[in-house]
Every structure is written in structure tokens, then in C-alpha cells.
Amino acid sequence: xxxxxxxxxxRIILAGNPNVGKSVLFGLLTGKYVTVSNYPxxxxxxxxxxxxxxxxxxxxxxxxxxxxxxxxxxxxxxxxDLFLAERPDSTVLVSDSKNLRRGLMLFVQLADMGLPAxxxxxxxxxxxxxxxxxxxxxxxxxxxxxxxxxxxxQRKGIGRLREVMLEPSVPxxxxxxxxxxxxxxxxxxxxxxxxxxxxxxxxxMILASDDxxxxxxxxxxxxxVIKRIEDLRDEAQVRMKAPISQVISGRRxxxxxxxxxxxxxxxxxxxxxxxxxxxxxxxxxVGGIGxxxxxxxxxxxxxxxxxxxTLVNFFEQVIFGxxxxxxxxxxxRAVVPWVxxxxxxxxxxxxxxMALTYAVAIILPITATFFIxxxxxxxxxxxxxxxxxxxxxxxxxxxxxxxxxxxxxxxxCGTMATMTTRILETKRERLIATFLIALAIPCSxxxxxxxxxxxxxxxxxxxWWIGTVLMVLLLGGAIAARVIPGDRxxxxxxxxxxxxxxxxxxxxxxxxxxxxxxxxxxxxFILGTFVLFLLDKLKVLGWLEAAAxxxxxxxxxLPAETTSAFILGxxxxxxxxxxxxxxxxxxxxxxxxxxxxxxxxxxxVPCLASFFMIIKERGSKTALTMFLLITVFALLVGxxxxxLLRLFHQML
Numbered sequence: 001x002x003x004x005x006x007x008x009x010x011r012i013i014l015a016g017n018p019n020v021g022k023s024v025l026f027g028l029l030t031g032k033y034v035t036v037s038n039y040p041x042x043x044x045x046x047x048x049x050x051x052x053x054x055x056x057x058x059x060x061x062x063x064x065x066x067x068x069x070x071x072x073x074x075x076x077x078x079x080x081d082l083f084l085a086e087r088p089d090s091t092v093l094v095s096d097s098k099n100l101r102r103g104l105m106l107f108v109q110l111a112d113m114g115l116p117a118x119x120x121x122x123x124x125x126x127x128x129x130x131x132x133x134x135x136x137x138x139x140x141x142x143x144x145x146x147x148x149x150x151x152x153x154q155r156k157g158i159g160r161l162r163e164v165m166l167e168p169s170v171p172x173x174x175x176x177x178x179x180x181x182x183x184x185x186x187x188x189x190x191x192x193x194x195x196x197x198x199x200x201x202x203x204x205m206i207l208a209s210d211d212x213x214x215x216x217x218x219x220x221x222x223x224x225v226i227k228r229i230e231d232l233r234d235e236a237q238v239r240m241k242a243p244i245s246q247v248i249s250g251r252r253x254x255x256x257x258x259x260x261x262x263x264x265x266x267x268x269x270x271x272x273x274x275x276x277x278x279x280x281x282x283x284x285x286v287g288g289i290g291x292x293x294x295x296x297x298x299x300x301x302x303x304x305x306x307x308x309x310t311l312v313n314f315f316e317q318v319i320f321g322x323x324x325x326x327x328x329x330x331x332x333r334a335v336v337p338w339v340x341x342x343x344x345x346x347x348x349x350x351x352x353x354m355a356l357t358y359a360v361a362i363i364l365p366i367t368a369t370f371f372i373x374x375x376x377x378x379x380x381x382x383x384x385x386x387x388x389x390x391x392x393x394x395x396x397x398x399x400x401x402x403x404x405x406x407x408x409x410x411x412x413c414g415t416m417a418t419m420t421t422r423i424l425e426t427k428r429e430r431l432i433a434t435f436l437i438a439l440a441i442p443c444s445x446x447x448x449x450x451x452x453x454x455x456x457x458x459x460x461x462x463x464w465w466i467g468t469v470l471m472v473l474l475l476g477g478a479i480a481a482r483v484i485p486g487d488r489x490x491x492x493x494x495x496x497x498x499x500x501x502x503x504x505x506x507x508x509x510x511x512x513x514x515x516x517x518x519x520x521x522x523x524x525f526i527l528g529t530f531v532l533f534l535l536d537k538l539k540v541l542g543w544l545e546a547a548a549x550x551x552x553x554x555x556x557x558l559p560a561e562t563t564s565a566f567i568l569g570x571x572x573x574x575x576x577x578x579x580x581x582x583x584x585x586x587x588x589x590x591x592x593x594x595x596x597x598x599x600x601x602x603x604x605v606p607c608l609a610s611f612f613m614i615i616k617e618r619g620s621k622t623a624l625t626m627f628l629l630i631t632v633f634a635l636l637v638g639x640x641x642x643x644l645l646r647l648f649h650q651m652l
Contacts, residue, residue: 010058012051012165013082015110016094017102018065019384021122023047024152025094026062027508029162045422046078053166058089067102069109070210070245074426077212083113084216087196090168091117092161097127097149098497100134100264104256107143108173114198116168120161121149126497131266139263144172153502177251181207181244184236188229193220206233208245279498282382288389295382296408299373303409307369315361328352340537349536355529358609359522366413367517371510374405374420378509379501397477398432398484399424406433410441414610417441418617432480434618438606439630440473446569446577450598456584457591464595464641469602472637525609532608541567551635556596557642559588569601570608577601592645600638605630 016022030049047062063082064075071077083091091110095103100121110117121127121134136147146164150157176182181204188206189199205213206229217226237244281287329346336342346353377383383405391401402424410417417437421430442450454462535541549563565580580597583589589597605627606614614623 010056011061011086011088012058012090012092013061013063013088014092014094015063015079015106016065016120017067017096017099017106019381020065020094020096020103021150021152022065022094023062023509024505025092025120025122025150025158025161026060027505027512028152028155028158030060046082051162053162061088066106068249069106069113070205070208070248071212080212083115083197084202085196088115090165091115092120092165093117094120094122097121097124097134098130098132101253101256101260104259105252107171108175108252108255109201111171111173112175112198112201112204114170114201116170117145118161118164118168119143119145119147120157121147122152124149124156125151125154126499130497133265135263135265139259142172142259142262145169153505173255175251175255177204177248180236180239181247184232188232191221191225191229195220204248207236208248209233209237209243279381279385282385282498283388288385292386292389295377295386296404299377299408300411302373303366303369307366311365311369312362315365316357320357320361325353325357343537344533347533349529349533351526351529354532355526356522358529359525363413363415363525363609364514364517367416368510368514370409370413370416371513372506375506375509376501377405379499379505381498397436397474398481399429399477403429403433406437407441410437410443411447414438414441414443414606415613418610418613421617428484431484431618431622432477434614435480435626435630436473436477438610438614438626439476439603439633440469442469442602443607446602450577450602454598457594461591461595461598465598465602468599468637468641472603472633476633525612527612555635555639555642556600557646558593558597559583561588562597565597566601566604570605570611592642592649595645596638596642599641600634603630603634603637605634 014022014026026047026049029051046064049060049062051058051060061082063079066076066079068076069080069083071080082088093103093107093110095107103119103121107117107119119139121136127134134149136149140147146167146169148157148161148164150161152158177185185200185203185207188203192199192202195202202213202216206217217229221229240247282291325346332345332352333342336345343350345351348354377386386404387401389401390404394401394403403421406417406420406424409420414437418434421433421437424430424433450465454465532541535544545563545567548566549560552558552563552566553560561583562580565577565583569577577598580589580594580601584594605611611623611627614626618626
């Protein structure tokens with residue numbers, strides 16, 4: 001039977017600037033995050049949900065937050081491409097009521113595209129607290145579209161929004177970009193095929209030197225036509241004194257400013273003085289650092305100590321260790337007569353004893369606590385302030401302040417930290433951050449064991465360890481920033497006001513993200529454990545241990561027994577650190593060997609789960625290159641430290 005495509009593929013796209021509450025509205029409209037997937041060819045997440053309106057089901061798409069539909073980042077390109085791929089039945093543009101001008105900048109572009117839209121003025125309560133009033137009726141008259149005021153956390157206006165979502169209309173705004181731009185835009189538009197958005201808007205993107213539109217042109221036009229269009233673009237720029245992109249942006253800003261001035265007024269009554277005070281001092285050059293240290297300490301205590309310590313111990317030792325593992329082991333051995341199959345399920349590298357124990361008992365508690373903490377930072381409005389305060393430091397290693405959170409998360413779990421590099425704007429930044437996390441950020445499990453090893457020894461040991469790892473982090477970042485091609489993007493963030501997060505919103509987002517984790521990450525643990533199972537049964541693991549022993553003993557100056565600890569460190573970082581811990585307790589290693597071993601293990605290859613996550617995020621070729629570089633780098637640094645320690649002893 002033929003599918004009713006007109007019913008199945010009706011689409012509603014939620015669009016808007018970053019930090020305007022768009023994803024919260026999406027959750028309220030759809031009930032939950034039904035599907036979260038990467039947009040083809042990118043690592044940008046797109047959420048899809050279902051909604052029933054007037055007896056018909058629609059697909060609602062939560063697009064990435066943008067500042068312009070002329071892309072300056074991968075997020076903006078993905079959102080623009082959503083409109084370019086297929087015309088939506090309705091576009092719900094979500095705007096921050098406190099910053100109407102910024103939302104109208106996007107709305108002017110929707111008008112150029114000729115897309116039917118509805119305007120949502122979210123965060124009305126925060127606008128009122130600042131003494132901002134918007135005449136919604138007059139705004140509807142000017143734009144010729146439906147305007148709905150909402151306060152998403154309180155569900156205010158959601159019912160009205162559901163009523164008008166299917167009453168979109170094309171905005172009545174037409175922006176005049178000047179004689180030259182309009183002339184060439186019309187000429188280029190006449191050469192373009194029919195598209196989901198207006199040909200004029202595509203022509204304006206071309207004139208603004210939007211390189212990301214080139215793939216669409218190649219897919220729809222002959223090479224000679226593309227060459228003629230590019231010649232017209234260059235000819236138009238020659239006739240303009242300023243860059244065309246600036247002229248287009250300036251005209252749109254002027255329209256947005258004019259409309260805002262007509263419909264918005266300030267009463268002078270402001271509230272939320274404590275929140276404003278916190279927001280101000282969290283950005284202070286000195287006070288901001290104090291806030292940052294306090295927040296990161298609380299973040300690490302909650303995720304790294306409570307999540308990776310208390311909860312992991314409870315799940316691993318009590319639930320799995322006391323109840324599940326022994327019970328399932330008995331059942332498998334009683335039901336399955338073949339030893340090989342038994343080992344596959346409950347052996348040293350078994351599907352249950354390693355894969356599910358690792359994924360559920362160890363990583364899941366860390367994941368849940370991180371998502372709760374991250375949701376708190378998101379909804380409080382403090383997240384962009386952390387990025388601003390730390391921007392200068394991260395600029396020295398080729399990143400910007402947004403990289404602080406993946407780095408901090410790396411102290412909890414490198415696997416999750418690799419996934420959260422998606423918050424960085426460019427492929428270059430994500431690559432550098434992933435490399436540094438894999439190279440020089442010890443996870444909480446490994447870190448806890450290493451800190452335990454340092455206790456009996458002099459201050460010399462932790463100073464050598466911390467100093468070397470920090471030096472490697474800075475040096476590795478500086479080298480990566482020079483070697484990896486690409487421009488560093490401009491660092492600018494819209495700073496939302498500080499607000500009290502609502503527990504319901506945080507829990508809703510946390511549950512949806514945990515569902516995504518279980519779908520995306522758990523299969524990686526199962527696959528990795530299966531590979532280890534095969535290597536063990538084929539005796540390859542034993543061969544690797546024998547082959548690595550000469551490097552460990554001769555170059556690093558460590559006992560031969562430490563070889564197995566480094567191999568286990570690839571399987572699970574805390575296994576490797578625990579192996580070194582046992583050797584240290586037995587007195588097999590002296591103080592210098594402790595220094596060399598913990599430095600080398602900290603810088604050694606990421607654990608198997610992190611390695612598979614790097615493959616998923618960055619690709620197998622990049623992951624293998626990182627694996628080889630980090631292995632060589634860790635051994636060279638360890639060998640160099642061994643040489644320096646011996647040299648110091650000879651000098652003394």
C-alpha cells in the first residue's frame with residue numbers, strides 16, 4: 001500500500017538564536033526527545049519529535065541555534081541547509097523577549113526566504129523583570145504573522161502556540177539592499193532553479209560570499225552557469241565600496257532596529273538585582289576567576305567524586321558485584337555447556353562482566369551526574385560566562401573558552417568528554433580538544449588511583465607529575481594549533497541573564513540525553529569488549545605484552561611487571577593505574593620509577609571506550625593517527641623524564 005507522504009512528511013522547524021529556550025519549547029511540544037541524530041556529514045545534533053495538531057501528525061525539528069542564516073559556523077550551515085533541503089509547512093522562530101532586535105534579525109531573513117512563519121516571544125517574565133514591554137498586536141500588524149508570548153519553564157503560552165503553529169504566514173517585510181545589490185541579486189536569481197526557499201535569498205547568500213552554498217550550486221547547476229554566477233558576484237563587489245556581506249547585514253539590522261523601536265518600550269522598573277549582581281561579578285577579571293574556580297570545584301565534586309566515586313562504587317560493587325554478576329555467572333555456567341561461550345558472556349572479557357558492567361555500572365552514573373550538572377549550568381545562564389573567563393587561557397592552545405567544559409569533563413570520563421567536544425564550533429577546535437583530552441587529561445578513575453599512589457612519597461613525585469603533564473598539555477596544544485589547518489573562529493557569545501534553573505527542565509533534558517547515551521555509546525563498549533575477547537583467545541594479548549617489555553624496561557627504566565599495567569591501561573585506565581599501585585605497594589618500584597610510570601600512563605593512549613568514541617566522532621583515520629602519535633609521545637616523554645632523573649642523580 002502506498003504511503004500517505006503528504007501526512008507522514010509534514011514538517012515544522014523550530015529556529016532561533018542560541019539560549020532562547022528553543023529546546024525547552026521543543027520538549028514541551030513533543031513530550032520528549034524522540035530522536036537525536038547527527039545531521040549527515042556533520043557532528044551537529046538534530047532533534048526530531050512528533051506532535052499531533054488537528055488530528056494530523058507532524059514532525060517537529062529542533063534546529064541548532066544560529067545568529068544568521070548566512071553560515072559562519074557548522075551549526076548555522078546545518079540550520080540553513082534544513083530550510084534549503086525541504087520547505088517546512090511552518091517555521092516557529094523563537095526569540096528572547098529581552099533581545100527582540102536579535103530575533104528580528106533572523107525574522108528578516110526568513111522574510112527574504114519567503115518562508116511561512118510564526119514568531120514566539122519567549123522569556124516574557126525575564127523581560128518584564130527588566131522593565132521591557134512589547135506591543136505584540138502592533139508587532140503582528142507590522143510583520144503580518146502570528147505572535148505568541150511564552151514562558152517555557154512555566155508552560156505559559158504553550159497551548160496558544162499549539163493553536164497557531166498551523167497558521168503561519170510569509171512575513172510582509174521586504175528589505176531594500178540598494179540598487180547595485182538588488183540588480184545583481186535579481187540577475188543571479190533568474191539563473192537559479194526553483195528551490196525550497198526563494199531564489200532571491202539564495203542570490204543574496206551568494207553575493208555575501210557564502211562559500212557553503214557552493215555544494216548546492218554544484219548539485220543543481222551546470223559548471224558554466226556557476227562560473228557566470230561567480231563572475232556576477234565578483235562584479236557586484238567591485239561596484240561596492242564595502243563588503244556586500246556587511247551591507248546586507250547592516251540593512252537587516254536597520255530594519256530590526258526600526259521595528260523594535262516601534263513596538264518595544266522600557267518602563268524603568270527592573271527586578272532580579274541579586275541575579276544581576278551575580279551575572280556582573282561572574283564576569284569580573286578577578287571575581288570571575290573566583291566564581292569559575294568555585295563552580296568547577298563543585299562540578300568536579302558532583303561528577304568526579306559523587307558520580308565517579310560514590311555512585312560508581314554502589315553500582316559496581318553492590319548492584320553488579322554482589323547481586324547481578326554472581327547470579328548471572330551461575331545461570332550462564334549452568335545453562336551453557338561450552339566454556340568458550342561461557343567466557344564470551346561472563347569471562348574476563350565477557351559481554352556482561354566487562355561490556356555491560358563498564359557501560360552501566362561505571363560510565364552511566366558519571367554520565368547522569370554530568371548531564372544534571374551541565375543542565376544546571378545551561379539553564380542558570382552561567383555556562384557562557386565560564387567560556388568568557390577562560391577564553392584567554394585557552395587561546396594559547398588553539399581553542400577558545402568553550403573548550404573548558406570538555407576539558408573538565410575529561411577529569412571525570414574521557415569518553416563523555418570526547419562526545420561533548422561537539423559544543424565547539426569548528427572541526428579544527430573539536431580535533432584539537434579531542435587530541436588534548438586523549439593525551440593529557442586523566443579520567444577520575446585513573447586520577448583517584450594515581451593520587452592514592454602519591455601519598456607515601458615526597459613532594460618531588462607530585463611536582464614532577466603535575467608539572468610534566470601541564471607542560472605537555474600546553475606544548476601539545478600549541479603544536480596542534482600550528483599544524484592543524486583552519487582559522488580560529490571569532491569568539492563571541494550572547495550572555496543570557498543569570499536565572500534559577502527549574503528542576504523539571506533539567507531532569508527532562510537529562511533523561512533524554514541518557515536515552516541517547518544508551519543508544520549511541522553502549523554499543524561501542526560491547527564492540528570493544530568483543531575485540532578484546534578475540535585478542536585474548538587468539539593469544540595476541542600475551543604476544544603484545546612480550547613485545548612491549550623491552551621498551552618498558554630499557555627505555556623507560558621500569559620493571560618488566562609494569563608492561564601488563566600499560567596494556568590494561570588501554571582496556572580501562574583505572575585498571576592500568578591499579579596495576580602500578582599494586583607494584584608500588586609491593587616495593588617493586590622506587591620513587592623515580594613511580595614518577596616515570598604515572599607520567600607515562602597519564603599520557604598513554606586513551607582507554608578502549610574512549611578510542612572507539614574518537615573513531616565515532618572524528619573518524620577511524622584520525623583516531624588511528626591520534627593513537628599512534630599519543631603512544632609515541634607518551635613513551636618519548638616518559639623516556640625523557642627517566643633520562644633527566646638519572647642525569648640529576650649523577651650530577652648530585
